[in-house]
Amino acid sequence: MAEPSVEPRVPTVIADDVHIVYRVNGAKTGRGSATAALSRMLRRGSGEADRGVRKVHAVRGVSFVAHRGEAIGLIGSNGSGKSTLLRAIAGLLPPESGKVYTDGQPSLLGVNAALMTDLTGERNVILGGLAMGMSREQVKERYQDIVDFSGINDKGDFITLPMRTYSSGMSARLRFSIAAAKDHDVLMIDEALATGDAKFQKRSEERIRELRKEAGTVFLVSHSNKSIRDTCDRVLWLERGELRMDGPTDEVLREYEKFTGR
Amino acid sequence: MSERSHDGGVLLSPPASPDEGLAAAELAAKYGLAVSGARPSLGEYVRQLWGRRHFILAFSSAKLTAQYSQARLGQLWQVATPLLNAGVYFMIFGLILGADRGMSKGVYIPFLVTGIFVFTFTQSSVMSGVRAISGNLGLVRALHFPRAALPVSFAFQQLQQLLYSMIVLVVIVVGFGSYPDASWALAVPVLALQFLFNMGLALIFARAGAKTPDLAQLMPFVMRTWMYASGVMFSIRVMLEGKPQWISDVLQWNPAAVYMDLMRFALIEGYGSENLPPHVWAVGAGWAVLFAVGGFVYFWQAEERYGRG
Numbered sequence: 001m002a003e004p005s006v007e008p009r010v011p012t013v014i015a016d017d018v019h020i021v022y023r024v025n026g027a028k029t030g031r032g033s034a035t036a037a038l039s040r041m042l043r044r045g046s047g048e049a050d051r052g053v054r055k056v057h058a059v060r061g062v063s064f065v066a067h068r069g070e071a072i073g074l075i076g077s078n079g080s081g082k083s084t085l086l087r088a089i090a091g092l093l094p095p096e097s098g099k100v101y102t103d104g105q106p107s108l109l110g111v112n113a114a115l116m117t118d119l120t121g122e123r124n125v126i127l128g129g130l131a132m133g134m135s136r137e138q139v140k141e142r143y144q145d146i147v148d149f150s151g152i153n154d155k156g157d158f159i160t161l162p163m164r165t166y167s168s169g170m171s172a173r174l175r176f177s178i179a180a181a182k183d184h185d186v187l188m189i190d191e192a193l194a195t196g197d198a199k200f201q202k203r204s205e206e207r208i209r210e211l212r213k214e215a216g217t218v219f220l221v222s223h224s225n226k227s228i229r230d231t232c233d234r235v236l237w238l239e240r241g242e243l244r245m246d247g248p249t250d251e252v253l254r255e256y257e258k259f260t261g262r
Numbered sequence: 263m264s265e266r267s268h269d270g271g272v273l274l275s276p277p278a279s280p281d282e283g284l285a286a287a288e289l290a291a292k293y294g295l296a297v298s299g300a301r302p303s304l305g306e307y308v309r310q311l312w313g314r315r316h317f318i319l320a321f322s323s324a325k326l327t328a329q330y331s332q333a334r335l336g337q338l339w340q341v342a343t344p345l346l347n348a349g350v351y352f353m354i355f356g357l358i359l360g361a362d363r364g365m366s367k368g369v370y371i372p373f374l375v376t377g378i379f380v381f382t383f384t385q386s387s388v389m390s391g392v393r394a395i396s397g398n399l400g401l402v403r404a405l406h407f408p409r410a411a412l413p414v415s416f417a418f419q420q421l422q423q424l425l426y427s428m429i430v431l432v433v434i435v436v437g438f439g440s441y442p443d444a445s446w447a448l449a450v451p452v453l454a455l456q457f458l459f460n461m462g463l464a465l466i467f468a469r470a471g472a473k474t475p476d477l478a479q480l481m482p483f484v485m486r487t488w489m490y491a492s493g494v495m496f497s498i499r500v501m502l503e504g505k506p507q508w509i510s511d512v513l514q515w516n517p518a519a520v521y522m523d524l525m526r527f528a529l530i531e532g533y534g535s536e537n538l539p540p541h542v543w544a545v546g547a548g549w550a551v552l553f554a555v556g557g558f559v560y561f562w563q564a565e566e567r568y569g570r571g
Contacts, residue, residue, distance in 0.1 A: 091299025
């Protein structure tokens with residue numbers, strides 16, 4: 001193999017024939033009645049289908065290579081496996097078969113699950129930061145930035161109130177602010193991040209751009225073709241868990257718009 | 263493992279790329295990419311877990327605080343709950359059933375309450391261990407951290423809960439005439455050993471519960487059986503009077519009974535070493551090390567599978 005004369009494109013994420021399957025207990029009959037569960041247990045055969053475990057094949061054989069400096073959009077209709085694929089890249093959802101190779105630890109921009117609505121916003125900022133793997137010092141250092149960015153305290157001292165007392169817009173803002181406080185190698189952003197009022201949306205778009213600059217590779221899941229066009233130079237189009245198209249943004253979006261009838 | 267190299271848009275780069283024709287695994291190896299979500303080595307895993315120690319502690323105390331945050335009395339329930347618990351057991355076993363065979367009231371009440379608190383510590387560690395992964399799938403699927411952080415964190419939460427109970431216990435023990443002396447210092451190593459044991463159990467049940475969530479329904483019955491067999495409300499030694507010595511030794515060597523007896527021995531004046539089985543400290547330490555190490559390794563072995571749908 002000859003030495004490359006130009007700067008080689010360095011891969012950061014390689015997905016190799018990835019399949020992801022969800023298993024749902026007791027969903028076979030659609031009802032979880034006791035007699036149905038009993039008859040399932042008594043039925044001969046130990047195959048999963050016999051025990052009433054239903055399989056949902058969410059991602060079917062997706063392969064691609066992402067390179068440093070790329071911003072990749074993921075599009076597809078609801079339930080096409082976009083978010084599932086992101087989780088597999090992050091190593092959070094183990095693939096049924098196939099492999100995902102990554103450079104460093106990809107992180108999903110999202111922290112909702114670690115937060116507890118019964119606790120004050122203050123404690124949630126600390127808890128969320130620690131959950132994302134920040135050190136105690138880093139959390140302390142960025143605490144004020146996070147609170148200021150969220151704008152929670154603009155209308156009074158809300159950060160010391162439990163999160164359950166926040167309006168949905170307020171808690172979405174705080175969640176985004178916590179999630180966006182960390183720098184990432186490979187960054188993955190799921191849709192529905194642009195929450196809150198127009199002012200906050202603008203601020204969060206700016207922050208996403210900043211994060212993009214720092215991150216090696218960015219994945220963005222969105223249903224908004226505009227925000228994909230604005231931020232991504234390459235698009236993966238998933239449909240029913242299969243990779244339907246992979247190419248430059250304009251090309252794929254043109255086909256996608258034809259497909260969705262616009 | 264598939265050996266496909268350039269179908270389905272695997273390589274979009276212009277054909278001039280030097281990487282053309284490399285299989286995914288070779289390409290990954292060339293640029294030093296690692297399999298995402300692969301299980302780290304045991305040593306690396308311990309290191310990662312240590313790196314998350316602040317998260318573990320913050321998560322456990324957050325859970326503990328969140329528990330009573332809706333109640334009007336708030337954190338007062340941390341102390342009130344064990345106090346009420348002790349009151350109910352005292353009424354039933356102390357006053358109505360009179361299970362205090364061979365013990366004076368001054369010994370039996372602290373004996374009973376110590377037993378209940380110490381056993382509850384193990385019981386709730388197991389129960390929260392069962393749900394540690396299966397009840398926090400959202401967290402497991404959203405963020406990256408060594409999964410053992412969850413069961414360990416829940417074990418810490420129970421330890422903090424027990425420390426509140428110990429306040430109540432000290433009041434009761436003193437109220438029945440056992441005053442603080444040098445032997446009270448033994449309570450610290452007893453708690454440390456029991457905590458290690460509980461953490462191991464929580465890790466084991468976290469893995470089991472992640473695979474079979476039904477355990478959450480089954481375990482309360484198992485735990486209750488274990489409680490009645492471990493001499494929480496009665497002295498095993500007195501119950502088996504006249505039977506061969508080794509039978510009660512074996513029963514008393516079960517980990518729950520060991521930690522209960524050691525704690526009673528430490529705190530209660532009228533509960534002397536004649537109530538303890540032989541080699542009790544060695545047995546207690548053995549259980550702790552066996553379960554903590556064994557549970558940790560057992561949990562680690564399935565690390566890459568937690569969170570699968």
